[in-house]
Amino acid sequence: MKKTLSKAAVYLFTFVLTGFIVLCVHLFYDGPSAAILMYHSVGASNGRMTCLDVTEEAFARQMAFLHARGFHVIRLEELAGILRRGEKVGPRTVVITFDDGYDNNYTKAFPILKKYGLPATIFVIAGRLGENYDVARGISTRIMTREMMQEMVASGLVDIGSHTTHHYYLPDVQSESLLWEEIRGSKTFLESVVGAPVVSLAYPLGGHTRSTEEMARRAGYEVAVGTNRKDPRAGTDLFALKRIRISQSSSNMLIFFLEASGYYPRLKRLAS
């Protein structure tokens, strides 16, 4: 009886160990990916938050964490160069991005980015500068002004990217000329505002097709990002990079650590 039990224990141990090894190989083989973090509003001034927003305190904690734990925060353009050359990204490589261009990215997030010297890209809705704009979420929030963008670009820390002119869901836009205006027109306009090249594009609501990707390439962008999760690694299409959405739940630092770890999409796939 005792012998049978100990035999069963050995089998069980071998089974668990094998499972653990398979899991580790699945997770860690290929090395880490870069984690492209996607923020929206930071510390909405009207006090109302959606699941896409983070508080100023949570954002400050997250940036302090990246800084203190030796994460390698690089510009989106730099990551695009690494991927284009087919190189592997180093461990703990993170890119910080913001969508829509809310003025609280300037008033709340920018001082924190400056404090830790962390670069970021802000994707601005080019046709809404200085306006109160509600991106279909029931909360009206102000989009940043020209002066805010100019000051941030002059700091050398922030790059401005395009989030198109009107934030249309691009796969629904039938007119080629309207699509061109949204993609190319917004780029030209933003470049005239900030006096620097605008080389990155974020598709509104993450919506893109082969033809919008191709148009972004033709318009002169170097890189374009969507929203959902997938590993940005060498060989990945530079005009369809996926990001990790940072939301209220990311105020839990264990969740944020996993999201920034470079293994989050794989962990998420395992869990689903």
Ligand SMILES: [Zn+2]
């Ligand atoms: Zn958006």
